[in-house]
Amino acid sequence: MKKNKTAQKSKRTIAQKRENRYGYAFVMPWILGLFIFTLVPMIFSAVLSVCEWDIVTGLKTIKFVGLDNFKRLTVDPDFKKSLIVTFKFCLISIPFYQIISLGIALLLNMRVKFMKSFRLIYFLPSIIPVIASTMIWTQIFGEQGLLNQALKIFGIKGPAWLNNPKTALYALIIMGVWGVGNTMIIYLSGLQGVSAELKEAAAIDGANSFVTFFKIVVPMISPTIFFNVVMAVISSFQYFTQAFVMTEGGPLKSTLFYNLYLYTTAYKNYEMGYAAALAWVMFAIIMVFTLLVIKSSSFWVYYQNDDKI
Template sequence: MKKENKKKATASQKRENRQGYLYVMPWILGFFLFTLIPMLFSLVLSLCNWDIVTGLKTVNFVGIDNYKNLFQDRDFLRSLKVTFKFCLISIPFYQIISLAVALMLNMNIKFMKTFRLIYFLPSIIPVIASTMIWSQIFGESGLLNQALRLFKVQGPAWLNNPRTSLYALIIMGVWGIGNTMIIYLSGLQGVNEELKEAAKIDGAKSHQIFFRITIPMISPTIFFNVVMAIIGSFQYFTQAYVMTEGGPLKSTLFYNLYLYIKAYKDYEMGYASAMAWVMFAIIMILTLIVIKSSSFWVYYQNDDKI
């Protein structure tokens, strides 16, 4: 009887396993066809010269020459500089503003759900549409400069001035902080109110409660948002392509934009593939640094560091 039950259980488990694999098969096929195989193809292509127009017959193996040429390319180095500068300024700037807005939207006041909806709506507007709107705002006679004139301040031509073009794109990014803000809001709503009340009873001030209780308890949320921001910053493309195309004077030549130019305007697909893998390595290294550092500043519910 026991052997028969075991056989039935084994047959049932095998049937369930087959059904499980059948359910996940679309994802597995999609992963191999649209992610893994293209990645491996681009890795091989990064070791070759190919102008994409003449077909695969003209692929020439050049070894690591593409990678060597990258660091002799002034535009490549400039794109790295622009992207790193954008990351260093925008990531903390967006995180601080997102957290500040989330703190305000976490208050228990009337019509708060409506306010949350209003703050989140801009982040779901298509990127191209919002980019066109901001192009008008940043124009020499746009809304921003008109507002500055009310205070008797003459604003620059934001997108035509190499000193202000990058900062204009950073300012525009505040428009789309809705997703980050919502994640912070969910983290804030998970903060233990009893700890805050106990701290108030012990005489702790508001800023002490914020830095000693709230920040440590939402540090996993901060960690997640920072990692996603690093990845997103190196993939920044659409806004710069639509608004400036890398100008003026290549002041907004982002890494991903330059990769696109080399691949689809200069038709240097091997060179662009090498750029893609360098970008992958940079993102991986920066992400690993943040993950490694998380043991010093990220606190979890059962962690005794709080």
């Protein structure tokens, strides 16, 4: 009996080791990718942030300068301008996109004919390549573009949206509504998980649609809202492509986003050390605001069997 038990245990151990080896083999590409394409570049950029390097002359010309790159941030007007533009964009776009996405998701959660087709139509813009959609919107925002032609119908003379410092940033924010499909789909998934019984119980108790939405639906989808807000905070601080293609930071640096300034510093001015310092400051900012959102979640995010409900 003991020999049989020992043999069975030995077989299980061998099978378990074999299974572990297969598991490690499948995970290894991801581990290598993380190490080669994430950890090594992060370490290299951390080293560059305290150095001076123009990227053209080779690694031998890297010069240690200590904290000079970070001290330069305090007197760099473009650094301050890019922070203001980025924070302004985040403060307006994050709640705006969340409200629009949730509103569309509520409409697409209704039970009407051809709803699957409507969902497809609303989601399609988010899978169009960013460059292609950006070029389309550049034409729409032109002085004689489609938007201004539509405003003419109502007797309104529209500005040259992308050439006016007062409107360029808002034009980019408006364009962002085009790509809310991903966020909308996540909200739709959350809405479909809301219990119909709870809504019916609220209706029986005399609650109207407004009360039902804010007292039942919003708390039930608060984990979904939390996820979308965190992702929006991260992506908004990294906003780059649309501004790079449409305005290149202009006019008068009114769309000089932080990530765009970082790119310009690195690949146009060839100041890789200073750009690395900018990157680490951006990493710190994103981390702080993400942690603030996560910390605040204990006050407004509700889960099943949560005694806060």
